[in-house]
Amino acid sequence: MGKMRTHSARWRAGAVIASALLVGSMAACGNSDTGGGSSDDGKLTLGFSQVGAESGWRTANTTSIKEAAAAAGVELKFDDAQQKQENQIKAIRNYIQQKVDVIAFSPVVESGWDTVLKEAKDADIPVILTDRSVDSADKSLYKTFLGSDFVKEGRLAGEWLVEQKKTASGPVNIVELQGNTGAAPANDRKKGFGEAIAANPNLKIIASQPGDFTRAGGKAVMEQFLKANPKIDVLFAHNDDMGLGALEAITAAGKVPGKDITIITVDAVKDGMQALADGKFNFIAECSPLLGPQLMDLAKKVHAGEEVPARIETEETTFTQEQAKEALPNRKY
Ligand code: GYE
Numbered sequence: 001m002g003k004m005r006t007h008s009a010r011w012r013a014g015a016v017i018a019s020a021l022l023v024g025s026m027a028a029c030g031n032s033d034t035g036g037g038s039s040d041d042g043k044l045t046l047g048f049s050q051v052g053a054e055s056g057w058r059t060a061n062t063t064s065i066k067e068a069a070a071a072a073g074v075e076l077k078f079d080d081a082q083q084k085q086e087n088q089i090k091a092i093r094n095y096i097q098q099k100v101d102v103i104a105f106s107p108v109v110e111s112g113w114d115t116v117l118k119e120a121k122d123a124d125i126p127v128i129l130t131d132r133s134v135d136s137a138d139k140s141l142y143k144t145f146l147g148s149d150f151v152k153e154g155r156l157a158g159e160w161l162v163e164q165k166k167t168a169s170g171p172v173n174i175v176e177l178q179g180n181t182g183a184a185p186a187n188d189r190k191k192g193f194g195e196a197i198a199a200n201p202n203l204k205i206i207a208s209q210p211g212d213f214t215r216a217g218g219k220a221v222m223e224q225f226l227k228a229n230p231k232i233d234v235l236f237a238h239n240d241d242m243g244l245g246a247l248e249a250i251t252a253a254g255k256v257p258g259k260d261i262t263i264i265t266v267d268a269v270k271d272g273m274q275a276l277a278d279g280k281f282n283f284i285a286e287c288s289p290l291l292g293p294q295l296m297d298l299a300k301k302v303h304a305g306e307e308v309p310a311r312i313e314t315e316e317t318t319f320t321q322e323q324a325k326e327a328l329p330n331r332k333y
Contacts, residue, residue, distance in 0.1 A: 047095030068292025158196025218242030240272025
């Protein structure tokens with residue numbers, strides 16, 4: 001545990017340095033979101049296709065990538081796919097046409113990437129997966145996958161609940177707000193959580209539906225859950241934002257979040273941590289969005305033809321209400 005905290009503290013310090021450097025380099029860089037063609041000034045050009053701007057996590061991830069690119073002297077072409085796979089495929093094809101040096105993307109869903117990844121490979125452009133992975137059987141279609149272990153996050157959330165409810169004599173009714181359908185973090189967090197709670201047959205998921213990782217989605221689906229189920233004891237939301245949206249629905253239904261309904265989420269972005277410190281959430285499994293500095297490092301390495309590990313896992317922790325109160329003042333995102 002001590003090692004993990006040191007590690008993330010190091011990345012946080014890195015992010016601070018990155019922000020400081022950004023101020024100095026912005027003027028020289030101009031707007032890295034636009035413009036075509038590979039850079040002719042010797043700079044590495046990275047085409048990045050982002051999922052969207054659906055959550056606080058995503059916003060922090062985008063900031064981390066943009067700041068790290070500026071700090072590393074990488075020319076970044078950035079596209080926001082608005083949670084649509086077709087937009088990501090289009091962006092990747094554009095990057096291939098523009099002959100960027102490296103392509104990186106965070107796949108909105110796991111399936112359906114083989115054709116476009118093959119096109120990148122045929123064009124000799126290395127691909128890095130960040131944050132989310134793909135289910136392609138052919139691992140040669142990408143160089144590495146940098147991101148969290150989502151199954152583990154779900155499992156940590158489930159294990160905490162098992163511990164909390166170990167003396168429960170009757171059924172504990174759980175509702176689950178899933179991320180967008182087909183996304184790796186939605187599939188994996190569901191899996192890890194389900195496996196962990198199987199340890200106690202009293203713990204039952206009575207309803208589970210996608211809320212698309214957004215506050216609006218979380219609120220709307222939680223309203224339905226509350227209407228259809230008179231007894232809800234626990235909410236497991238696949239991210240903070242859906243949990244935050246659900247808070248409104250729970251309060252409107254006359255229930256006290258964090259007391260009448262135990263709320264467990266994933267991410268630990270600032271607003272989530274605030275809700276936890278305020279006693280509205282009960283537990284958060286952390287998922288770090290600060291992938292920018294590692295991504296730039298990997299982009300430089302694969303461009304130089306260096307070997308990189310096939311999988312690089314982000315180190316993370318979990319937070320109780322007390323731990324959130326302690327951590328909040330130093331939280332960067
Ligand atoms: O947990 C959620 C975001 O892929 C890890 O996507 C990411 C997830 C994150 O929308 O908030």
